[in-house]
Amino acid sequence: MKRIFLFIATNLAVMIVIGIILSVLGISGNPNNLMGLLAFSAVVGFTGSIMSLMMSKWMAKKSTGAYVIEQPRNETEAWLLNTVDNQARQLGLKRPEVAIYDAPEENAFATGPSKNNSLVAVSTGLLHGMTREEVEAVLAHEMSHVANGDMVTLTLIQGVVNTFVVFLSRIIANMVAGNNSDEEGAESSGTFFLVSMVLQILFGFLASFIVMWFSRKREYRADAGAAKLVGAKNMIAALERLKGNGTSTLPKEMNAMGIAGGEKDSLLSTHPTLDNRIAALQQQ
Numbered sequence: 001m002k003r004i005f006l007f008i009a010t011n012l013a014v015m016i017v018i019g020i021i022l023s024v025l026g027i028s029g030n031p032n033n034l035m036g037l038l039a040f041s042a043v044v045g046f047t048g049s050i051m052s053l054m055m056s057k058w059m060a061k062k063s064t065g066a067y068v069i070e071q072p073r074n075e076t077e078a079w080l081l082n083t084v085d086n087q088a089r090q091l092g093l094k095r096p097e098v099a100i101y102d103a104p105e106e107n108a109f110a111t112g113p114s115k116n117n118s119l120v121a122v123s124t125g126l127l128h129g130m131t132r133e134e135v136e137a138v139l140a141h142e143m144s145h146v147a148n149g150d151m152v153t154l155t156l157i158q159g160v161v162n163t164f165v166v167f168l169s170r171i172i173a174n175m176v177a178g179n180n181s182d183e184e185g186a187e188s189s190g191t192f193f194l195v196s197m198v199l200q201i202l203f204g205f206l207a208s209f210i211v212m213w214f215s216r217k218r219e220y221r222a223d224a225g226a227a228k229l230v231g232a233k234n235m236i237a238a239l240e241r242l243k244g245n246g247t248s249t250l251p252k253e254m255n256a257m258g259i260a261g262g263e264k265d266s267l268l269s270t271h272p273t274l275d276n277r278i279a280a281l282q283q284q
Contacts, residue, residue, distance in 0.1 A: 014048045021047065029166075031174035031192075038167055045162030053155040056111040057097070057119045063251045066099035066121045076127060083136055084120055084143065087229055091147040096120045103249045106130060106242055109257035110142035111151055118146045130241055137230045137238040141259055144225025150218045157214055161207040169199035208268060215256055215270045223277050224284065232281045239274050239281075 021043050022028070029040040052059075060066065072078035080098055088095040096110070096118035103123040112118030120142045126135060145151070173196035177188050226235045242260050250258050256270040265273050272280075 014051050017051060018044060018047045029170060031170045034171075037170060038163075041163045041167035041170070042159075044166050045164075046159035049155045049159040049162065053151060054113050056113065056151065057117075060109070060111050060119060060121065060254065060257075061099065063254065064101040064103070064121065066101035066119075068097050068099045068119075079132070080122070080139075083139055087140055087143045090229060091143060093143070093147060096143075096146060100124060100127070105245050105248055105260070107245070107248060107250065107258045107260050108138050108142055109250070109254065109259070110145045111257055112146070114152065115146055115149055118151070120146070130238065133230070133234045134238040134241055137226055137234040138259055140226035140229040141222045141235065141238075143229070144222040145218065147225065148218065148221055150222070154211070154214060154218070158211055161210055162204075165200055165203040165207055169196050169203055172199055212268050212270060216265075216272050219271050219277065220280055223281055227281055227284060232284060236278050236281050239278050243274055 022040065025039070025043075027036060027039045027043060029037055029044075031037050061068065069077045069081055072081055077100070080100075081095075084098050085095045094116040096112065097120070099119060099121040101121055101123055104125045105123060106126040106129045108120070108122040108126055110118060110120045120139065122135070122138065126138060130138070173192045176195045177192035223235055223239070245260050248255055248258055248260060260271070260274075265276065271277075
């Protein structure tokens with residue numbers, strides 16, 4: 001119920017902000033004004049992505065119930081803080097918030113609006129099921145995501161893709177609606193709306209191939225970055241351990257953040273398979 005509420009609240013907030021921005025700037029989505037339409041598309045395309053990025057830490061903590069370690073309560077929490085702190089110093093970063101969330105599977109994720117304002121969280125299943133060396137490798141993988149600026153880059157890619165999805169769908173819909181105008185030349189608003197919605201769904205699906213391609217590439221880069229920090233052997237051992245992982249309990253919208261990958265590669269996979277990631281590390 002909490003996740004549904006957060007999803008609805010976030011989308012409602014995005015819609016309100018988009019409406020305010022368009023109203024203040026006096027921008028309309030009139031397809032007969034290409035520059036105005038492009039501005040409209042950019043506002044619609046980037047607002048949701050940027051807001052999601054800015055709210056990502058808060059959303060992640062709320063949706064997973066993650067506990068942020070401020071004062072370590074035990075030796076494990078102290079070790080986690082020290083390990084992340086050491087890796088952050090090696091990467092020239094401010095130490096991110098370190099959190100633990102309750103989940104049976106071995107998983108971890110990183111999120112946040114910038115390199116120096118981020119969150120790294122690990123599951124209780126990961127702490128119980130992996131050796132210290134393997135956990136350190138997982139942390140290095142997540143810290144590499146932070147150092148590479150993957151969250152920001154993915155937001156920008158998603159924003160650009162969304163912009164062109166909206167822009168192209170409205171341009172084509174306007175052409176179709178114009179061809180279906182009545183004898184007085186009035187455009188069919190119903191046709192425009194219907195065609196625009198259908199094309200946004202179609203173009204959005206096709207554009208997701210681009211976003212997922214980058215998502216898979218960033219996993220390889222994060223694995224390579226972790227190997228530099230803790231050694232390829234430890235990173236491979238951690239990935240091998242993940243092969244026996246259970247089903248992820250992360251919210252669906254956060255699955256792309258987790259370290260665990262799918263069982264097979266596809267154009268819509270957020271992660272390469274674990275076997276492919278291990279093979280890439282072995283070739284280094």
